[in-house]
Amino acid sequence: MIEFKNVSKVYPNGTRGLTNIDLTIEEGEFVVIVGLSGAGKSTFLRSVNRLHEITEGEINVNNKSITKAKGKALYEIRRDIGMIFQNFNLVKRSSVMRNVLSGRVGYHSTLRMIFGLFPKHDKELALDALERVGLKDKAYVRADQLSGGQQQRVSIARALAQEAKVILADEPVASLDPLTTKQVMDDLAKINEELKITMIVNLHSVDLAKKYATRIIGLKEGKVVFDGSVSEATDKAFEQIYGKVDEENVRKRAAK
Numbered sequence: 001m002i003e004f005k006n007v008s009k010v011y012p013n014g015t016r017g018l019t020n021i022d023l024t025i026e027e028g029e030f031v032v033i034v035g036l037s038g039a040g041k042s043t044f045l046r047s048v049n050r051l052h053e054i055t056e057g058e059i060n061v062n063n064k065s066i067t068k069a070k071g072k073a074l075y076e077i078r079r080d081i082g083m084i085f086q087n088f089n090l091v092k093r094s095s096v097m098r099n100v101l102s103g104r105v106g107y108h109s110t111l112r113m114i115f116g117l118f119p120k121h122d123k124e125l126a127l128d129a130l131e132r133v134g135l136k137d138k139a140y141v142r143a144d145q146l147s148g149g150q151q152q153r154v155s156i157a158r159a160l161a162q163e164a165k166v167i168l169a170d171e172p173v174a175s176l177d178p179l180t181t182k183q184v185m186d187d188l189a190k191i192n193e194e195l196k197i198t199m200i201v202n203l204h205s206v207d208l209a210k211k212y213a214t215r216i217i218g219l220k221e222g223k224v225v226f227d228g229s230v231s232e233a234t235d236k237a238f239e240q241i242y243g244k245v246d247e248e249n250v251r252k253r254a255a256k
């Protein structure tokens with residue numbers, strides 16, 4: 001469970017990233033955050049694992065305050081939160097297996113990790129994770145030899161190997177073509193359904209949000225302007241909030 005309690009974020013230059021966010025995301029939800037460019041989607045997502053520090057309020061992850069946590073406690077909360085980025089964030093010259101195993105780093109001593117000594121159990125977890133995203137046969141291929149969509153699925157496998165309870169995905173399909181987008185989103189949906197991992201995903205496309213989300217949160221200028229189920233997220237509701245959005249234009253802007 002992720003709880004935002006009156007959360008605001010003002011960047012050092014005075015820009016407001018988030019304003020008075022108050023909401024709870026329950027275990028197993030598939031939440032998609034939508035909003036125009038600059039609405040605060042990344043700020044929202046990155047506040048959950050404290051990649052960004054909030055300036056007011058508190059965020060609780062499974063009833064523990066990540067806002068107040070320090071040292072080992074912070075480390076342990078973060079271990080439960082996987083992150084998927086638009087640009088995959090893989091070590092491109094390492095094998096797929098090494099990349100997936102890096103999800104296990106948080107469970108071992110630094111010394112052990114310097115020597116890359118992952119126990120057998122970790123390797124089994126990594127192979128299981130790769131199997132789930134259909135890439136077990138690529139385990140010993142270099143990451144940069146895979147297509148963009150496959151690389152994104154490796155990053156999903158890394159979050160699975162981490163045994164994350166929550167996955168944050170920041171524009172995971174923004175640099176992928178429609179077919180690959182579907183494969184990656186289908187993987188996220190399958191993982192959410194089968195493993196009950198909570199998903200919080202930033203997307204530019206309202207159409208995709210409607211296809212995959214169980215709940216849509218709309219942001220505008222750092223505030224929540226819509227929070228509801230897919231059936232409530234009608235074109236009319238969105239038009240009232242955002243004006244008429246030209247999806248094609250948004251996609252083009254995102255690709256730049």
Ligand SMILES: Nc1ncnc2c1ncn2[C@@H]1O[C@H](COP(=O)(O)OP(=O)(O)OP(=O)(O)O)[C@@H](O)[C@H]1O
Nearest residue numbers: 011013015016017036037038039040041042043044
């Ligand atoms: N490091 C920063 N310093 C100052 N302002 C920032 C910083 N990062 C983001 N902002 C500002 O905070 C607001 C929210 O940005 P954020 O990146 O969260 O929006 P977004 O909805 O994710 O946008 P996009 O869809 O373009 O990625 C914007 O006004 C942005 O310019």
